[in-house]
Amino acid sequence: MGPDIVYFDLEAQKNLKDLSLEDQLIKIEEHLKNMRGLSLEEKTNIKLMVEEIILIDGKYTKQEKIIYELLIENLELESGLQKNSEKRRINRFFSQIVSNPLFFHFINIMIVFTSIIVGLETDKKITTDFAFEFQVIDIVLRYIFLTEILMRFSAEWDRPKDFFLNGWNCFDSALVLGSFLPLGNFPLILRLLRLGRIAKLLERERHLRIIIQSFLHSIKPTAYVCLILLITIYIYAIIGNSLFSENDPIHFGNLGLSMQSLIQLTFEGWTDVLYIQMYGCKDYGYTDYEHLCNFPSSKPVTALIYFISFIVLSGLVIVNLVIGIIIDNWNVSKENMEKEDDLEKTVKHIDNVVGKIRAKRFENLIIEK
Numbered sequence: 001m002g003p004d005i006v007y008f009d010l011e012a013q014k015n016l017k018d019l020s021l022e023d024q025l026i027k028i029e030e031h032l033k034n035m036r037g038l039s040l041e042e043k044t045n046i047k048l049m050v051e052e053i054i055l056i057d058g059k060y061t062k063q064e065k066i067i068y069e070l071l072i073e074n075l076e077l078e079s080g081l082q083k084n085s086e087k088r089r090i091n092r093f094f095s096q097i098v099s100n101p102l103f104f105h106f107i108n109i110m111i112v113f114t115s116i117i118v119g120l121e122t123d124k125k126i127t128t129d130f131a132f133e134f135q136v137i138d139i140v141l142r143y144i145f146l147t148e149i150l151m152r153f154s155a156e157w158d159r160p161k162d163f164f165l166n167g168w169n170c171f172d173s174a175l176v177l178g179s180f181l182p183l184g185n186f187p188l189i190l191r192l193l194r195l196g197r198i199a200k201l202l203e204r205e206r207h208l209r210i211i212i213q214s215f216l217h218s219i220k221p222t223a224y225v226c227l228i229l230l231i232t233i234y235i236y237a238i239i240g241n242s243l244f245s246e247n248d249p250i251h252f253g254n255l256g257l258s259m260q261s262l263i264q265l266t267f268e269g270w271t272d273v274l275y276i277q278m279y280g281c282k283d284y285g286y287t288d289y290e291h292l293c294n295f296p297s298s299k300p301v302t303a304l305i306y307f308i309s310f311i312v313l314s315g316l317v318i319v320n321l322v323i324g325i326i327i328d329n330w331n332v333s334k335e336n337m338e339k340e341d342d343l344e345k346t347v348k349h350i351d352n353v354v355g356k357i358r359a360k361r362f363e364n365l366i367i368e369k
Helices: 003-015 021-037 040-055 062-075 080-086 089-098 101-120 124-129 131-154 160-165 167-179 187-204 206-244 255-265 270-279 300-368
Strands: none
Touching (some): 089 131, 101 131, 131 167, 160 167, 167 187, 255 300
16 A cells, blocks of 8 residues: 555545535545546556455455445446455355354353253262263253354354454363363363353453453553552561561561561451550460560550551552552443444444435436436
């Protein structure tokens, strides 16, 4: 795509600025009509250029298909993409099946049914009484999910790289292949493989997908927050060891014990450790360990400042940071989903507008005759 295409693209954006989608398509239609007077060679060059732009990413989207067909109609040429698409009838056939809502809901029902069966198999009496029935159901379910993954692969058989670059496709393929392995002596692994199919619901249901995407996007920034927490614990462990090691050797006897104690403090039990430092090991906490309380000392003010500041930093600030990261990524994932929905609505609207344009053109032809 050379500088000429970039120039024409910029000019097109200026001409279509501030127009509604319907007005934009009508104006495009008017300009396309002017191309009918071009020579066959010029029309062919335009068609080839557009086809090159469309196929440069290896995909042929719905919106590209609508606009391309409108162009071909006005150029009065045969579609080059149509020839290629005829060679991919298998793709279209399986793609239509896979994208069908009935197929989608059927697979979801099978996933839920599989989970129920796994739950029933935990009852030894039921599995013994209905051993044959469970075996038949297991075989049927295995081949249902095998058929599903083969259909999804067939819908993209000419682009296998795209299929396997999708993490969910790899996950599904691993589950299906694993279910056919001879794992009869490892019932736990078999059950985990079957239960793994529940994860597919996360990818299929919109709201669940938003949650899982926001969680995955939060992993990296949350790791940095955890690093900050670890540094905070390390600093406070050194301070705590310096201040309280003689009075409380059980919790602050060395750096390792200090860090271990502080990690426990982030969850629960911090008041007992606080009181040991406030009142001294002789008067609190060391009743069964008097032999370790050799240098008792009370530091109420120091202990209060130390523990309250640590709890505020680790238990409030850092936890709120993690919550903020997850909420922020939730909003980003939700916006991305809404953009996908808007794009789908736009494609439908474009299709309707193009239909109106064709109907109007047909009407004009009848009037002229």
